[in-house]
Amino acid sequence: MDLQSLILPLLIVLLAVPLFLQARKQKRSMAEQQKLxxxxxxxxxxxxxxxxFGTVVSTSDDSIDLEIAPGTTTTWVRAAVREKVNTDTAAEAVEAKKDEAPAEADSAEAAVITESKAEVAEPIEQQKIN
Structure with a gap:
């Protein structure tokens, strides 16, 4: 068998394997989203x-009601929900990050302060007149 007769089957395999793997990944992702x-x-x-972000107040077959602020409820399609959020875990993560790198937080604050002292140049139209 020569090389030219092997090229077509090799190309088919090289194209089919990634497509198959991608389809499996997408199917798994859709199943997880449906489960959520x-x-x-x-x-x-x-x-x-x-x-x-909001708290689920009530649910129906195809929609949910979210309380996005005290006394403010909106209706959403279930498919619009990306993920469940655990606010306690998020708050703990923020606190842990503050404890880990206080020097980084100080340098970030200094950068913000430095940026706020920046000078603004005159508009180009004013420079041409003068």
Whole structure:
């Protein structure tokens, strides 16, 4: 058998394997998302795909009601929920990060202060007139 007769089967294999693996990954991801959406219950804290955080007040087959602020409830399609959020864990992570690197936080504050003292140049139109 010569090399030219092996090129076509080799190309087919090289293209088919990544497509197969990608399809499996996508199917697994969709199954996890479906499982998440089916597990949403009142009282859960969630984040939507647009980044809105809220607490689930009530659910129906295809929609959920989120309380995004005290007394403010909005209705969302279940598919708009990206993930459940645990606010206690998030707060602990922020505190731990503050404890780990106080010097980095101080340097970040100094950078903000330095940036606020920047001078602003005259507009170009003013420079041409003078």
């Amino acid at each position: 959406q089916n597990s949403i219950a009142p009282g859960d804290k969630v984040m939507t795909t647009s980044g809105v």
